Amino acid sequence: MVDLDRLIVQFDKGLRTLFAPAPTARPLPGRDLPDAELDEAGKKQAAALMRVNHSGEICAQALYQGQALTARNPVARAALEQASWEEVEHLNWCETRINELGGRKSLLNPAWYTGSLALGALAGVLGDKWNLGFLAETEHQVVRHLDGHLQRLPRMRRAAPLSSR
Ligand SMILES: [Fe+2]
Numbered sequence: 537m538v539d540l541d542r543l544i545v546q547f548d549k550g551l552r553t554l555f556a557p558a559p560t561a562r563p564l565p566g567r568d569l570p571d572a573e574l575d576e577a578g579k580k581q582a583a584a585l586m587r588v589n590h591s592g593e594i595c596a597q598a599l600y601q602g603q604a605l606t607a608r609n610p611v612a613r614a615a616l617e618q619a620s621w622e623e624v625e626h627l628n629w630c631e632t633r634i635n636e637l638g639g640r641k642s643l644l645n646p647a648w649y650t651g652s653l654a655l656g657a658l659a660g661v662l663g664d665k666w667n668l669g670f671l672a673e674t675e676h677q678v679v680r681h682l683d684g685h686l687q688r689l690p691r692m693r694r695a696a697p698l699s700s701r
Contacts, residue, residue, distance in 0.1 A: 546605055550653065553597045554646055558627035565629065574637075578690035583639025585685050590630035591642045592681065595652040596623050599674060602656020609664045616671075 574582060600620035607613040634641060642648070659670040 542605060546601060546653075549601055550598070550649060553594060553601075553627070554649055558624050558631065560625035560628035562625060564632050574690060579637045580639070581688075581690050583634055583637035585688060586630055586634045586637065587639055587642055589682075589685065590627065590634060591645055591648050592678065593623065593626045593630055594645045595648050596620075596674075596678070597627070598649045598652035599656040599659075599671075602653040602658075603660045603667050603671065604656075605653075606657045606660030607664065607667055608660075612664050612667060616667075 597620055600616050600623070604613050604616035604620065607616060631641065656670075659667045
């Protein structure tokens with residue numbers, strides 16, 4: 537059973553996920569690499585792909601939070617809450633890159649969040665077997681999705697190595 541305190545905490549998490557800048561403990565990956573030169577069309581395409589990734593991270597937060605909300609097993613609940621926390625900085629990284637590319641976040645994020653939270657909560661209600669199976673399949677699909685994006689990123693001219701600048 538979900539009590540009122542947990543619902544209030546969940547509502548707060550949802551607002552933070554959707555509207556507050558996400559914190560990060562580690563720097564954005566790739567900061568030590570030279571940035572590739574992209575023309576305007578390339579930047580626009582990369583920003584659009586990153587907007588989808590950011591929405592995916594919003595959905596991941598909502599799924600983990602929904603699953604943790606209704607998980608019966610306290611160990612599974614703690615693991616899901618930990619996974620959610622560990623993924624928060626992915627939101628920061630995606631948002632930072634979107635801003636660098638001159639893009640914007642999806643206006644549909646509240647809808648993606650709400651739907652994903654409901655899906656996660658349903659998986660939790662169905663029991664630990666379904667909950668953890670759902671988690672494993674979600675991670676599998678994320679890997680496939682990211683592989684697809686890597687193929688779709690615009691070809692970039694290689695920037696000169698830092699040593700030659
Ligand atoms: Fe992530």
